[in-house]
Amino acid sequence: MTLMTGRRGVGFLSLLLLAYTSEGVQGRTFTVVNACPFTIWPAMYTDPTAGTAVPDFPTGWEAPPWTSVTIAVPDNWKAGRIWGRRDCDFSITAGPTCLDGWCNGGLLCDPTTGTGVPPATVAEWTLQGDGNRDFYDVSLVDGYNLPMAITNTANCPVADCPVDLGPNCPAPIQGPFDSTGYPVGCKSACFANLDGNPSAYRNTRLRHASATETDDHELPDDSPNCCSGSFGTAAACPPSGVQYYDYFKGNCPNAYAYAFDESSGSALWTCDSGLNADYTLTFCPPGQPAANAASASNSSGSAVTSAPAGVSPAAAGSLSSTSASGDVAPTSPTDSAPASASGSTGGATGTSNGDVPRQRGSAWWIGAAVAAAAMRL
Numbered sequence: 525m526t527l528m529t530g531r532r533g534v535g536f537l538s539l540l541l542l543a544y545t546s547e548g549v550q551g552r553t554f555t556v557v558n559a560c561p562f563t564i565w566p567a568m569y570t571d572p573t574a575g576t577a578v579p580d581f582p583t584g585w586e587a588p589p590w591t592s593v594t595i596a597v598p599d600n601w602k603a604g605r606i607w608g609r610r611d612c613d614f615s616i617t618a619g620p621t622c623l624d625g626w627c628n629g630g631l632l633c634d635p636t637t638g639t640g641v642p643p644a645t646v647a648e649w650t651l652q653g654d655g656n657r658d659f660y661d662v663s664l665v666d667g668y669n670l671p672m673a674i675t676n677t678a679n680c681p682v683a684d685c686p687v688d689l690g691p692n693c694p695a696p697i698q699g700p701f702d703s704t705g706y707p708v709g710c711k712s713a714c715f716a717n718l719d720g721n722p723s724a725y726r727n728t729r730l731r732h733a734s735a736t737e738t739d740d741h742e743l744p745d746d747s748p749n750c751c752s753g754s755f756g757t758a759a760a761c762p763p764s765g766v767q768y769y770d771y772f773k774g775n776c777p778n779a780y781a782y783a784f785d786e787s788s789g790s791a792l793w794t795c796d797s798g799l800n801a802d803y804t805l806t807f808c809p810p811g812q813p814a815a816n817a818a819s820a821s822n823s824s825g826s827a828v829t830s831a832p833a834g835v836s837p838a839a840a841g842s843l844s845s846t847s848a849s850g851d852v853a854p855t856s857p858t859d860s861a862p863a864s865a866s867g868s869t870g871g872a873t874g875t876s877n878g879d880v881p882r883q884r885g886s887a888w889w890i891g892a893a894v895a896a897a898a899m900r901l
Contacts, residue, residue, distance in 0.1 A: 551599030552651065553802040554579075556606060558587035560808035564608040564670065565622065567633045567640060568595075571603035579604070583633040587807075599800075600652045605639070607646045608670045608807050610708060624669040624700055624709045643667025643700075643709040645685055645779075647674055647805050657794040658801060663780040664772045668693075668710040673809040677802045680795035685776035686809045697768055712782075713767035714750035751783045758784040 558564050564587050570578040577598035585593065587608075597604075611623035614630045625644040627633035633640070640646070646663045653659045660674055662683045673684035690698070693710035696718060700709050746753030751761035763769040766782045773781035777790050785791035795801050 552597045552601075552800065554595040554597045554606075555592055555802070555804040556587070556595065557592040557804060557806040558589060558608075558808070559806050559810055560670070561589050562610070563588050564610050564807060565612045565631065566593075566606060566608050566807070567625065567627055567638070568604070568606045569627075569633055569639050570601070570605075570635070572636055574602040576600050576602040578635075583629070583635060583638060584609075584627070584631045586631075597651070599797075602650045602653070603648075604650070605646050605648045606805055607640050607644045608672070609640075609644075610669065611702060623702060640666070642715045643711045644669045645672050647672060647683075649803070652797045655794075656797045658797050659792060659794055660803070661780050661792050662776070662778070664689075664776060665712060665780050665783055665785075667697075667712045667715055668772070669708060671808050673806050674793075675804045675806070676795060678795050678799040680799075680801060681778075681793045683778055683793045684809065685779040687775055689772070689775060694768055694771060710772075712749075714747065718749055718767055719747045758787060763788075 556566055558566070565584060566587055567584045568579065568581065569583065570576075577600060579595050579597045579601065581595045587593070607625050609622040609625035609627075612621055612626070612631075614621050620626045620641070621630055625640050627638035627640050629638045632638075644666050645668050646666055648661050648663055650659045658680075660683055662672055662674060662685050664685060668685065668689040671684075671686050671688055673682060673686055675682055689710045690707040693699075693707060697711040697713060697716045698707050698709075699711065700707075702708050746755065748755045748761060748765040749767055751766070755761040755765070761782075761784055763773070763782055763785070769781055772779070773785070773788065777788075778793075780786075780791040781788075
């Protein structure tokens with residue numbers, strides 16, 4: 525029996541997920557809220573090389589407007605990511621199943637290869653990481669497709685990109701577009717291939733070494749936009765050399781805007797693992813300010829300005845200082861909310877696949893690096 529077929533589905537699976545309870549170890553509670561005035565299809569992925577427990581929950585689900593799901597997440601969840609997909613039709617058997625963020629596997633993203641196709645805004649976590657800290661971030665390294673915010677119960681800093689970057693996205697990186705011509709995404713300079721040398725893509729073994737993890741065979745061999753090759757270190761790949769960095773960082777200062785953005789002091793966030801924080805991820809956060817709601821000096825959590833000692837991020841990157849940035853005001857999607865709609869549920873205060881570049885933010889990288897170090901012990 526088919527429960528749903530994308531945007532034409534009856535949403536029965538969503539009703540099941542609202543009542544879903546995990547039979548696994550319940551360490552933390554994650555709440556995923558869709559405060560958008562349209563249906564999205566969230567997806568979840570755990571790097572299989574991290575070697576830690578994974579949430580006992582489907583890897584993809586339908587989320588109608590103003591609904592939420594609660595997920596039991598293991599205390600030691602490493603290298604995990606959640607993102608949203610829009611305008612999906614899972615009756616498609618070949619090619620993209622969604623306008624953006626689609627993954628191998630259809631509704632349920634493949635647990636090995638279903639990391640999501642850019643452009644996509646990604647929320648990333650590594651719990652109980654280096655120094656007994658939770659690491660988390662909102663990453664625009666894969667580009668942008670939906671506003672989101674990560675809040676928590678421990679008064680640790682907010683990670684977010686609460687505005688719609690699509691409408692004012694610079695033309696060379698704007699898209700994809702919906703059926704009305706509305707821009708629902710903004711690509712990274714790397715994914716948009718602004719270097720213009722796709723023939724230089726390397727064909728080497730996949731590696732999963734970091735939250736800035738990149739599959740080498742899918743990146744230009746020597747690219748300042750992708751922080752690859754001779755540009756594969758923080759020193760060799762400053763934000764000034766990454767096109768459109770200012771557009772992303774200027775409008776979403778609390779998000780990862782390129783592979784080595786922890787040097788900005790407002791990309792990678794931490795929370796004391798001893799606080800056992802529960803997290804809420806809200807898509808289209810209502811009224812969430814761009815400024816961080818929690819001070820980085822908060823004793824329970826802070827921003828990370830450099831990678832933990834002994835950990836080197838893999839080559840990855842995107843985005844730019846060479847382009848006009850300009851402030852982006854929050855913009856409503858073409859789908860409008862009913863006049864009586866209240867906005868959000870779930871108590872939120874704010875809110876790959878195919879031959880394409882795939883990059884990660886540092887919560888992902890730290891999770892994989894910690895797991896790799898443990899395997900060497």
